[in-house]
Amino acid sequence: MTVSVKYNNFFAYSSKGKKYFNTIFAEGINIVHGKNTSGKSTFIQAILYTFGINDEKRKLAEILNEGVIFRLDFTIYNSSSKKVSIVRDDEIVSIKVAKRPPIKFIGIGGNRSREHIKLKAFLSELFGFTLHLEYDNEYKPASLEAMFLPYYIAQDVGWVYRHKSFRGLDFVKNFKNDFFDYFLGIRNNYDRLEKSQLEKEKKDLEAESRLLHKIEQNDKKLKLAKMKDEVFAEKTNEYIKPYKENKSKLIELEKEYLSLCNKITLLEESRKVLRRVKRSLSNDILADTKCPTCSQHLSHSVEDTYSYLQDLNDTDQQLEELSRNIRNLKDSQGMLNSVINEINEKKKVVEKEYYELLEYKVDNVTLESWLNNKVSVKLSVQLERRLGEITSKIYEVEGKLSKFKTDEIVKRERRSASYTFKSIFEKHVSELKIKPFEDECFYLLYDIPAFPRQGVELLKTLLAYNFSFVEMIKKTEYIHVFPFVLDAIFEGDFEDESKNEILSFIKNNASVDQQLIVSIADSKSNANSAATYNEKHFNKNAKLICIGNNTKKRSFLEKYNGEFEDYIDETMEILG
Structure with a gap:
């Protein structure tokens, strides 16, 4: 059953600097705006950091030096709904689910640490995330980054390459195919893990069987020793x-x-x-x-x-x-x-x-040669017995493997999924008035190379691509759905016509059952402000989240004057 997550409130507090940040999210569209370098990306990165994604830590170094504690309140919807609060204080993450006692993870700063692995397992179970990736020739639970990847487009590289918003995933073997297969429902990861183990077992058994047959069939001295x-x-x-x-x-x-x-x-x-x-x-x-x-x-x-x-x-x-x-x-x-x-x-x-x-x-067989082969005669009996055991085991493994999809079936399903994606992608490319691709490979999900576009054309292409991908994966029965976060949708030097096309596209394709969070650069000196865009494209229904009052830089945190004492006490109680 699909798990859907909606953010309710995000809070950051520094007792050291007497600063804070607080915002409430709308269920639909949320527009984060402010001057360039005001802290819009910091806000988005801080949300991810709160979940334990350490990839964002280096980007938050400046505010983390102020000893900031982060808290995110969100609701999980599946067969029922439950409220969750997650609090992070440097190496500590504490999570309170509904009315249960908080669960604390201490020492999650390293992705290989025992506590971070426990945190990953807890969140994976909470959100129904079961993707496994190949690490060190072994399938293991995927990282937290892979959990958020479909729903996060980073400002720095997200508008240049597909699914590159987090570092490190490129170094995972077969990442692209495994990632797509899971989110498109082509292969269940637990099945794939079991299948991989069974295939290895069968391969080892067959290799042993070939070796034993070769020994038994080719050793003439062994046969002679048997006769005499x-x-x-x-x-x-x-x-x-x-x-x-x-x-x-x-x-x-x-x-x-x-x-x-x-x-x-x-x-x-x-x-x-x-x-x-x-x-x-x-x-x-x-x-x-x-x-x-x-x-x-x-x-x-x-x-x-x-x-x-x-x-x-x-x-x-x-x-x-x-x-x-x-x-x-x-x-x-x-x-x-x-x-x-x-x-x-x-x-x-x-x-x-x-x-x-x-x-x-x-018959020219000496006692010495007979004694030497006498051991082999004994071995032959054991070989015959072992060959029988191996044959029986191979039949058993093949029986178990028969319930899995063959490579040919997987290839056909990937091809079918690519063409389904192509129809959605072509429609979105047309809506954004992007020049169509002449080569079909740029529309087929599993085949797409780097897009040969630049500037606004590249951003529009990736916008169409990511909306198409999210639209498609939401049809997979077991896939979790997070808020769709697009950082810096006007990244680059855009004319107003292109901005209007982008906003119209977002408005027309925003899903009613999924939160959308976008950030744009804004200033009081701009002719068209975030408020203007909200009124023109979203009928004032989008929630505006302003960073730095549209005038300040590096102003994610503002002076705290005692407005949230009860909330801070509750946060500290969750943190323990």
């Missing part, structure tokens, strides 16, 4: 049983050999230690009665004499016992050598049988 698999399996079983027995015996012999070697080494090392002890005891300290260093007389107690003689005796006994053990072990050297010989023989047997197995052939 049973013969080699039998031969291998014949080899494995004696191999296991020989290998087990070999391991036992090696363990026995190591044990004998370790015992001999341990006893020999012990003998060395005991010999050192015996040498230290060979000196008869009992025979010494004088100290060899100081010539002091030494005396030995009975206990010392006994301990010395006991140690000497014990050492001799251990040496004798150790010698007997070593002699016994060395007597067993023959057995040790026998173990070594047996180990060597077993190694030869194991090695000989292994190489005999490697040299075994069946």
